[in-house]
Structure formats: C-alpha cells, structure tokens
Amino acid sequence: MASLQKNYQCSFELTMDLIGGKWKLIILWHLLDGAKRFNELDKLMPAITQKMLTTQLRDLEEKGLVHREVYPEIPPKVEYSLTERGRSLDPILHDICKWSTDYANANDITIGCNKEH
Amino acid sequence: MASLQKNYQCSFELTMDLIGGKWKLIILWHLLDGAKRFNELDKLMPAITQKMLTTQLRDLEEKGLVHREVYPEIPPKVEYSLTERGRSLDPILHDICKWSTDYANANDITIGCNKEH
DNA sequence: CTGCATCCGGTACGATACTG
DNA sequence: CAGTATCGTACCGGATGCAG
Numbered sequence: 001m002a003s004l005q006k007n008y009q010c011s012f013e014l015t016m017d018l019i020g021g022k023w024k025l026i027i028l029w030h031l032l033d034g035a036k037r038f039n040e041l042d043k044l045m046p047a048i049t050q051k052m053l054t055t056q057l058r059d060l061e062e063k064g065l066v067h068r069e070v071y072p073e074i075p076p077k078v079e080y081s082l083t084e085r086g087r088s089l090d091p092i093l094h095d096i097c098k099w100s101t102d103y104a105n106a107n108d109i110t111i112g113c114n115k116e117h
Numbered sequence: 118m119a120s121l122q123k124n125y126q127c128s129f130e131l132t133m134d135l136i137g138g139k140w141k142l143i144i145l146w147h148l149l150d151g152a153k154r155f156n157e158l159d160k161l162m163p164a165i166t167q168k169m170l171t172t173q174l175r176d177l178e179e180k181g182l183v184h185r186e187v188y189p190e191i192p193p194k195v196e197y198s199l200t201e202r203g204r205s206l207d208p209i210l211h212d213i214c215k216w217s218t219d220y221a222n223a224n225d226i227t228i229g230c231n232k233e234h
Numbered sequence: 235c236t237g238c239a240t241c242c243g244g245t246a247c248g249a250t251a252c253t254g
Numbered sequence: 255c256a257g258t259a260t261c262g263t264a265c266c267g268g269a270t271g272c273a274g
Contacts, residue, residue: 007229
C-alpha cells in the first residue's frame with residue numbers, strides 16, 4: 001500500500017483524503033454487504049460512470065480500505081471486498097446514514113434509494 | 118434556511134453536500150467547543166484563507182448546521198455556533214476523528230495538530 | 235474585525251468510444 | 255466482463271486587494 005506522506009494538520013484532512021469525494025462512501029456502503037464484482041457495483045450505482053468507478057476503487061485499494069481480487073478466468077472476474085480497516089468504518093457509515101436520513105426527513109428532502117443493512 | 122431540492126439517490130450524496138469539502142468537518146469540530154468569532158476560527162485553522170472560511174460558514178449556515186449571530190457593534194463582532202442539528206453530529210465527528218487517528222498511527226502518518234475534546 | 239470582489243489554475247468529475 | 259483512452263467542463267479552492 002502506498003503511504004500517504006503529506007503533512008496533515010488535522011485528522012479530518014486525512015479523512016477527506018481517504019473517504020472524501022462523491023462516490024467513496026457509497027461504494028464502501030455497498031461493500032459492507034460482502035464482496036462484489038465490478039459489474040454488480042456498476043449496477044448498484046446507476047449514476048456512476050465506469051471510469052469513475054475504476055478510479056475510486058483503485059483509490060480505496062491504494063489506501064488499504066478495499067481489497068481487489070482478480071480471478072484469472074475468461075471471461076474476467078474481479079471481486080472487491082472491504083479490508084479489515086475498511087470494515088472498521090461500519091459503525092461510522094451507519095451513523096452517517098442515519099444522521100443524513102434524519103436530516104432529510106426534517107427538511108422534506110426525498111431520497112431515492114436508501115438501502116438498509 | 119434554503120431547502121435543498123435536488124434529487125438525491127442516496128443519503129451519502131446528501132451527506133457530501135452537507136459536510137463534504139475540505140474544511141467543513143474541521144470547522145464543525147472547532148465549534149463543538151462552543152461559539153467562536155470569525156477571527157478565532159481563522160487562527161485555529163492557519164491554512165484556510167478568509168475567503169474559504171466565509172464561504173464554508175455561509176454554506177453551513179444555509180444548511181442549518183451553524184448559527185451566525187451578528188452583534189451590531191463597532192468594531193464588528195460575529196459569532197458562530199452550532200445549531201442543535203449541527204451538534205447532533207458530535208458523536209460522528211468524534212468517531213471519525215478516532216478512526217482517522219487510528220489509521221494515521223497504523224500507517225506512520227503524522228498529524229500536526231490533533232486537538233482533543 | 236469581518237468580511238466581499240476579482241481573478242485564476244488544478245482537478246474532480248463526466249460523456250463517449252473503444253479493447254483484451 | 256472489466257476495464258482503458260480521450261476529451262471536455264465545472265467548480266472548488268487559492269492569492270490578493272479592497273471596504274464598512
């Protein structure tokens with residue numbers, strides 16, 4: 001795993017580097033279910049492009065939150081799963097999900113798909 | 118408060134709109150201590166520019182997470198504090214802080230200032 | 235002291251097409 | 255199936271200066 005040797009002034013800076021951006025939380029959330037193939041993730045997130053999915057997954061892999069398992073088959077098969085450290089985000093992800101759902105309810109914001117775990 | 122009428126497909130999308138970006142978590146974290154003046158926040162975050170501080174505070178205010186109190190004095194005095202909903206992020210912020218600190222320790226990443234609460 | 239105005243560059247993000 | 259390759263854009267975030 002590549003080490004991130006930037007000078008972080010604050011742990012939240014590091015946090016945003018790790019799980020910031022538009023898609024990372026959603027990907028991690030889906031992977032809480034268990035390992036998923038590239039195409040499965042793609043279908044679970046209709047709005048994401050393949051390019052972004054690739055980028056974000058590689059990012060998460062580099063940071064040690066996601067494991068990438070390549071099966072040398074034809075047709076190709078690649079499975080993504082959470083590492084132990086990735087899985088340690090579980091309670092935080094649930095809390096965030098609950099918090100934002102509360103916020104949405106309190107402000108008449110509708111959310112299309114709110115998959116429960 | 119302005120209502121956010123976008124079509125959110127996922128609560129994490131909403132979350133990133135609310136507390137995404139480079140500075141919002143840090144600002145909220147500092148405000149957990151209690152109300153702070155503009156200049157205090159500025160000093161607490163040496164790296165932020167005044168423009169960004171203004172922008173982010175207005176953003177958080179618009180979303181109902183931060184309250185802005187203007188005292189009509191000369192010289193001007195403006196205090197920022199957390200709303201009740203902003204304060205409801207408290208446990209999440211602490212969890213995130215702990216999680217990223219763990220991550221940093223496990224990966225030999227040094228963090229300059231890790232203010233504890 | 236607390237901002238706002240202006241300008242500007244990098245990059246995060248996206249659309250589309252193509253490939254082993 | 256699981257990705258690249260290209261190209262394009264929007265806007266976040268930064269630098270600097272000015273104002274009430």
